[in-house]
Structure formats: C-alpha cells, structure tokens
Amino acid sequence: MTEKQLKELLGSLSLTEKAFQLTQAPAPYYMKDAQIAGTEVNTEISERELALMGSNLYVYGPKESRDIQKRCMDMHPHHIPMLFMMDVIHGYRTVFPTPLAMGATFDPERAEEMMRTAAAESSAAGVDVAFSPMLDLVRDARWGRVMESTGEDPYLNSVMGRAMVRGFQGNDKNEIPTGRVSSCIKHFAAYGAPEGGREYQNVELSEHTLREYYLPAYRAAIEEGADMVMSSFQTINGIPSAANRWLLRDILRDEWGFEGVVITDWAAIEELVNHGVAADLKEASLLAFKAGVDIDMCSMAYYRYLPELVEEGKISEEELDVSVMRVLKLKNKLGLFENPYKDADETRVNVVTLCPEHRAAARKAVSESLVLLKNEGNLLPLKKNHKIALIGPYVESRELHSAWAPNGKAEDAVSVREAAGELSEYSFTYASGCPMQTWDALLVHGKEHSIEDLRKSDFSEHKPEMPDTLQVQAMQKAMEADRVVLFIGEHRTMSGEAASRADISLPENQLDLLRAVAKVNRNIVTVVFCGRPLDLREVCRLSRTVVMAWLPGTEGGHGIMDVLTGKENFSGKLPMSIPVSVGQAPISYNQLATGRPKDPVRDVALYRSAYIDTPNRPLFPFGYGRSYSSFAISPVSLSTSEVTGVYDPCDRETVLLTASAEVENTSAVPGVVTVQLYIRDNTASLARPVRELRGFNRVELQPGEKRTASFDVTPSMLSFVGAEGKRVLEPGRFTIWIGEDSETENKTEFVLNGR
Numbered sequence: 001m002t003e004k005q006l007k008e009l010l011g012s013l014s015l016t017e018k019a020f021q022l023t024q025a026p027a028p029y030y031m032k033d034a035q036i037a038g039t040e041v042n043t044e045i046s047e048r049e050l051a052l053m054g055s056n057l058y059v060y061g062p063k064e065s066r067d068i069q070k071r072c073m074d075m076h077p078h079h080i081p082m083l084f085m086m087d088v089i090h091g092y093r094t095v096f097p098t099p100l101a102m103g104a105t106f107d108p109e110r111a112e113e114m115m116r117t118a119a120a121e122s123s124a125a126g127v128d129v130a131f132s133p134m135l136d137l138v139r140d141a142r143w144g145r146v147m148e149s150t151g152e153d154p155y156l157n158s159v160m161g162r163a164m165v166r167g168f169q170g171n172d173k174n175e176i177p178t179g180r181v182s183s184c185i186k187h188f189a190a191y192g193a194p195e196g197g198r199e200y201q202n203v204e205l206s207e208h209t210l211r212e213y214y215l216p217a218y219r220a221a222i223e224e225g226a227d228m229v230m231s232s233f234q235t236i237n238g239i240p241s242a243a244n245r246w247l248l249r250d251i252l253r254d255e256w257g258f259e260g261v262v263i264t265d266w267a268a269i270e271e272l273v274n275h276g277v278a279a280d281l282k283e284a285s286l287l288a289f290k291a292g293v294d295i296d297m298c299s300m301a302y303y304r305y306l307p308e309l310v311e312e313g314k315i316s317e318e319e320l321d322v323s324v325m326r327v328l329k330l331k332n333k334l335g336l337f338e339n340p341y342k343d344a345d346e347t348r349v350n351v352v353t354l355c356p357e358h359r360a361a362a363r364k365a366v367s368e369s370l371v372l373l374k375n376e377g378n379l380l381p382l383k384k385n386h387k388i389a390l391i392g393p394y395v396e397s398r399e400l401h402s403a404w405a406p407n408g409k410a411e412d413a414v415s416v417r418e419a420a421g422e423l424s425e426y427s428f429t430y431a432s433g434c435p436m437q438t439w440d441a442l443l444v445h446g447k448e449h450s451i452e453d454l455r456k457s458d459f460s461e462h463k464p465e466m467p468d469t470l471q472v473q474a475m476q477k478a479m480e481a482d483r484v485v486l487f488i489g490e491h492r493t494m495s496g497e498a499a500s501r502a503d504i505s506l507p508e509n510q511l512d513l514l515r516a517v518a519k520v521n522r523n524i525v526t527v528v529f530c531g532r533p534l535d536l537r538e539v540c541r542l543s544r545t546v547v548m549a550w551l552p553g554t555e556g557g558h559g560i561m562d563v564l565t566g567k568e569n570f571s572g573k574l575p576m577s578i579p580v581s582v583g584q585a586p587i588s589y590n591q592l593a594t595g596r597p598k599d600p601v602r603d604v605a606l607y608r609s610a611y612i613d614t615p616n617r618p619l620f621p622f623g624y625g626r627s628y629s630s631f632a633i634s635p636v637s638l639s640t641s642e643v644t645g646v647y648d649p650c651d652r653e654t655v656l657l658t659a660s661a662e663v664e665n666t667s668a669v670p671g672v673v674t675v676q677l678y679i680r681d682n683t684a685s686l687a688r689p690v691r692e693l694r695g696f697n698r699v700e701l702q703p704g705e706k707r708t709a710s711f712d713v714t715p716s717m718l719s720f721v722g723a724e725g726k727r728v729l730e731p732g733r734f735t736i737w738i739g740e741d742s743e744t745e746n747k748t749e750f751v752l753n754g755r
C-alpha cells in the first residue's frame with residue numbers, strides 16, 4: 001500500500017476500529033481448545049470483536065495462523081490483516097544455546113545466523129513479529145532471565161543486539177522479505193536490574209547509570225532498524241515503564257527518533273493498577289497511552305476504553321491516529337495488505353524446520369558457546385585409549401533448551417549420550433547418578449508458609465541416608481574409569497521468567513553425586529548446565545576440569561562432544577562474571593574504584609572497599625575462557641601516545657589512534673582467541689569504571705602463527721554520560737588494555753589534550 005492508501009484506510013476507520021488495532025489478544029482466544037501458559041480464554045469477547053483486533057500473540061503453526069487470519073479478515077469491515085507475534089528467543093524449532101551462551105561466543109555473525117535461522121522457521125510457521133532480542137543488561141545471577149541476555153557489558157550487548165536484529169529483519173529498512181520477521185526488542189528499559197535480583201521488582205537507577213550502562217544496547221538495536229519496542233513490567237525509580245513518558249516519548253521518540261511501534265509486556269497496562277499508579281483499567285489505559293504505548297498486550301483494555309477517552313476529550317483522535325498509523329505501516333512493511341499470510345506455509349515449514357543446515361548452525365553455536373574455566377592435568381580433550389565414565393542426569397536428558405523456547409521439543413534434541421554413542425572409537429560407560437530435579441525441588445523454600453517452618457525448632461536428627469542405587473552405580477562406573485565426565489547443573493525450569501533464586505548453588509542432589517564420585521576418582525571433568533552463573537566453588541574444588549555448557553539447545557549433545565573430544569576447540573568467553581558466591585551479586589567487571597580500592601595484589605581488606613569474608617574478585621571474570629591452545633599477547637603499542645584536539649563525544653568515525661598487539665598461538669593446537677580491548681578514563685568529572693570493554697576481535701591462529709590485533713580508538717569510545725545526562729569527552733590520561741579477559745594487565749597509557 002502507498003502512504004496515501006494507508007491514510008485513506010485510516011480515515012475510513014471508526015474510533016472503535018482504531019482502538020481494536022491497538023489491542024493484542026492471546027491466540028488461545030481464537031483457538032478455543034488451545035492454551036498458552038496461564039491464559040484463561042476470555043469468553044466475554046465476541047468473535048466479531050476478536051476479528052477486529054490488530055494483532056494476536058502466539059502462533060501454533062501455518063495452518064492455524066492462516067485459518068485465523070482468513071476468518072478474521074473476512075469478518076473485519078475493512079478486511080485489515082492481523083499481525084502474529086510471539087517469543088522467538090534463541091531459535092524456533094531448531095533451538096540454539098541461550099542468548100547468554102551466545103554472548104559467550106563473542107561472535108556477532110553466529111548470533112545473526114541464529115536469528116536468521118529462527119526467522120526462517122518462525123515466519124514459515126506464521127510469525128510476523130518476534131519478541132526478541134531481549135537486550136536487558138544483567139549483573140545479578142539471582143535473576144532468572146539472565147539466561148535471555150547476552151550479559152553484563154553494554155558494548156557486547158550492543159554488538160550482539162545489532163547482529164540479532166539483522167538476523168531477524170535482514171538489511172532492508174523498507175520491507176521484511178520472505179524468510180524474515182520484524183524484531184521487537186525488549187524489555188525497555190532496565191528490566192535486568194531488579195532490586196535483590198527478584199523478578200518484577202523495582203529498579204532503582206540514577207539517570208547516569210541508566211544511560212551509561214542499561215540503555216546503549218536498546219539504542220543500538222533501534223539504530224539497526226528494529227521495528228518494535230516492548231516496554232518492561234517493572235518500575236524504574238517507582239514509575240512503571242508502561243506509564244513512563246520520559247522513557248517512551250522523551251528518550252525513545254524525541255532523543256532517539258524511534259518511529260516504530262511500542263507494545264507493553266503481557267498485561268502490563270492492567271498491572272498499573274497493581275503498581276498503585278492507576279485506580280482502574282480505564283485510568284491505566286489513559287496513563288499508558290499518554291506515556292507512549294501504542295499496543296496493549298493482552299490487558300484487553302485499549303479497545304474498551306480508548307474510544308471513551310477520546311469522546312471525553314482526554315485523548316485526541318489525532319493522537320490515536322498516530323499510533324494506529326504506526327501499526328498499519330508495520331503491517332505494510334511486512335507486505336500483509338498484499339499477502340496477509342506472508343510466509344505461513346505448510347510446505348515451507350516442513351522444508352526449513354530442523355533442516356540439516358539449521359542443525360549444523362546450532363551445533364557450531366554450541367561449540368563456540370562452551371567456556372573452559374579450567375583444565376588441570378589436561379583432562380580434556382578426552383583420549384580414545386581411556387575408559388571414560390559419563391555420569392549425571394544430563395547424560396541422557398534431551399531437555400537441553402531453556403524455559404524460553406516455547407517451540408523447542410526435547411524429542412528433537414541430541415543428548416550427550418546419543419552424541420557419545422556415535423563416537424565408536426571412544427570407550428564410554430554411562431550412569432545417571434541421580435534424578436534430574438525441576439524447579440519445584442527448589443520451591444519448597446520459596447513458599448511464604450515456610451517462613452513459619454524456618455522459625456520453628458526441629459530436633460529431628462538428620463539420619464545419614466544410605467547412598468541410593470543410582471549413586472552407587474555411578475560410583476562403580478567412576479571407580480572403573482580413567483576419567484569421569486560429570487554432566488550436572490540447573491534444570492531448564494530453574495531459570496527464565498519468574499525463576500529468581502536467592503541461592504545460586506547447583507541442586508543439592510547433584511552436588512552429592514559429585515562428592516560421591518570424587519571419593520573414588522579425582523580425574524573429574526564437570527560440565528555445568530545452567531541458565532545463569534552458579535556458585536562453582538565446590539565444583540572447582542572437586543573437579544580438575546570445569547566447562548560451562550549453559551543450556552545448549554537442540555544440538556547440545558553433538559556440540560558438547562565435538563569440543564570434549566577435541567574435534568572443535570574451546571573459544572567461549574564469559575559474558576557475565578561468575579561470582580564466588582551469591583553474596584557478591586550484583587557483580588560486574590566495570591565497577592568503580594571507590595575511594596578505598598582493595599589492593600588486588602596485597603588483597604588487604606581492612607578499611608578498604610571489600611568484604612572481610614569473601615574476595616572482591618569473581619571466581620571467574622567477564623571475558624574469561626580457556627582453550628586447548630595457548631596464546632601470547634605482546635605489549636600494547638599505540639600509533640601515538642598523545643592526541644590533541646577537541647572532538648565530538650558521539651563521533652564514531654574519527655580515528656584518534658590505533659592500539660595494537662601481536663597475538664601468537666604458542667601451542668600445537670589451532671585455536672581462536674577473542675582479543676579484548678579495554679579503556680579507562682583515569683581522571684574525569686565523574687568516577688569512571690576501572691575499565692570498560694571497547695572492542696573485541698576473534699583471532700584464529702594456527703600453531704605458531706602470529707597476527708596483529710588492531711583497534712581504532714574513536715572519540716565515542718572515550719566519552720561517557722556526564723553529570724548533566726549528556727555525553728562528554730574530557731581531556732586527560734587514559735589507560736588502554738589488550739588481553740584475553742577483563743583482568744588482563746597488558747596495558748599502556750595515552751593522553752588526550754583538549755586544546
């Protein structure tokens with residue numbers, strides 16, 4: 001449709017029809033017998049009203065979405081097509097590693113490939129808009145949705161966010177071609193910083209911290225062309241995002257020039273009443289609309305109250321038209337007026353879903369996402385002449401996708417056992433060792449009533465239980481083996497939405513298994529499955545080798561065994577610090593020095609910014625990850641150590657200097673190392689972080705090969721959000737590091753003269 005035709009269509013709509021365009025209903029309302037978690041089918045809404053909705057949420061498949069679309073368009077007075085939206089977080093049916101695991105790849109091309117794959121499969125199923133990527137910066141492992149983020153660094157999240165939007169939408173700003181979907185980034189904003197790491201809790205952030213750390217990745221994705229933005233559930237400094245005009249209009253529209261569609265999170269308009277900022281749904285609708293929300297996701301409020309609010313003069317019809325036109329333009333960009341079904345097609349969905357290319361891409365992503373934390377005695381790679389016991393509930397499990405892979409199916413997945421079984425040249429034995437526990441195994445301590453129990457005395461002796469048969473069998477296998485590989489960790493339901501934990505230990509029954517196995521064999525490799533960083537102290541104490549496998553998805557078994565056997569090398573780097581214990585949370589590498597920094601060498605705690613019972617450093621820092629290869633990085637060299645001139649703090653083009661270092665593979669094993677560039681503004685008008693990631697390069701090297709890793713330093717890499725909320729670039733000395741992780745001391749300095 002042309003702009004003129006869109007305007008004519010808009011002009012032909014009644015007030016009510018416009019309000020319906022701004023309302024999204026859950027798909028089960030259209031499929032009486034279907035359900036999505038927790039959605040009661042609302043029988044008050046008539047078929048005719050459902051047909052007027054502008055969009056719906058969740059897609060069952062191409063046939064279902066085509067049927068719904070046809071049925072509703074036939075009933076719609078103007079035959080306007082609906083948008084079909086759903087969560088496509090890290091793959092559709094071919095499920096990739098979680099976004100946090102993809103952050104560990106430090107490979108934006110891999111992340112783009114993941115979303116390109118997801119777009120191909122989901123569009124064929126009938127999806128027009130993916131509620132993805134989630135770009136919330138995370139520093140607190142207690143929060144369950146850290147699994148959905150690419151981590152704790154604004155630069156890494158920005159690079160990955162751009163790549164994922166490209167993967168979904170392609171590169172054409174004017175249309176969403178076949179095999180692609182629109183991207184709805186989320187959750188705007190700062191949903192990842194809830195107080196106490198507790199889900200949906202308030203976020204207390206200064207404007208400076210918000211702008212410096214939490215907003216950049218959303219902005220980068222919008223610059224990349226994301227079509228939609230989803231406002232977050234929670235309050236920022238007491239204001240719910242769905243009612244936050246400063247966020248949704250002043251920043252998103254006026255400062256960033258976003259012209260796309262803003263949608264709330266699930267029922268977030270209705271939740272304004274729970275927040276206590278609206279007396280009822282009508283007032284909540286007014287608040288949200290005035291704040292800048294275009295589409296009401298499933299509060300079923302806008303279609304009921306916006307017409308009244310316009311008739312009462314509280315909202316002008318012109319304001320309403322602006323929002324409706326955004327929705328019509330998005331439908332037009334997707335080509336729905338010409339082809340309302342877009343790519344929804346039975347044949348296509350069978351061709352692309354889980355196709356060999358997609359599985360191969362997922363398998364490669366798994367191998368790039370694994371992080372080798374330590375490898376004492378080089379227990380890895382596994383040797384063909386060794387007897388190797390594969391033990392743990394994750395040996396057989398096919399539940400390798402996260403709680404946020406609604407279309408992922410365990411039966412599609414390749415388990416560790418199946419992948420190992422394909423390696424006939426190795427001698428493996430198997431034992432589960434203990435049952436897999438799900439989230440309710442943790443829940444018992446989450447119920448409010450247990451507070452009373454926790455207060456009560458309890459003199460019942462904890463009688464030592466006889467080791468159960470599963471554990472005894474596992475110990476037997478371990479005793480007979482040269483090496484043990486333990487596959488343990490959180491179950492997929494222990495992270496994700498509404499899965500905050502106050503304790504980030506592995507499930508107790510699995511730690512018991514590790515303890516038992518360690519009694520009979522100390523050559524243990526522990527592979528940790530998790531949605532979040534966990535407390536790995538005991539795992540490290542009892543294992544000589546430790547690997548982070550995250551939740552690896554459909555090709556998990558293949559990808560893991562590819563790396564454990566050395567067919568692939570480790571290259572993953574931590575996108576989020578692994579704390580010593582939950583007491584360190586929230587923790588991130590880019591902290592401020594404070595007036596009493598703890599001496600990292602003398603490590604003296606007294607009267608320093610430190611704990612007396614725990615180190616300041618995480619167990620494993622951001623950017624850390626080992627390899628079968630070893631690398632040497634030369635001292636940093638600069639094209640100049642003095643720069644003169646005044647520069648625009650937002651300038652990303654001007655090259656002030658080039659920092660470089662020579663990287664050498666000093667081992668006999670080909671490998672990839674992600675070389676990282678960090679910068680610190682030594683003295684500024686605000687206390688600045690001890691260092692900040694400002695660049696990274698994946699460098700592939702053959703044994704003995706050397707290559708120079710170079711980074712151009714631009715003004716924007718040195719600037720920061722000043723006290724007045726604007727970016728500033730201040731003259732002075734800067735420290736620059738080039739290394740393999742955020743604790744590298746390979747550094748030099750340069751000075752920026754302001755004149």
Ligand code: GLC
Pocket residue numbers: 057087131186265266497
């Ligand atoms: C959920 C999530 C959001 C998701 C939406 C629709 O509660 O917070 O990420 O896109 O509802 O499923």
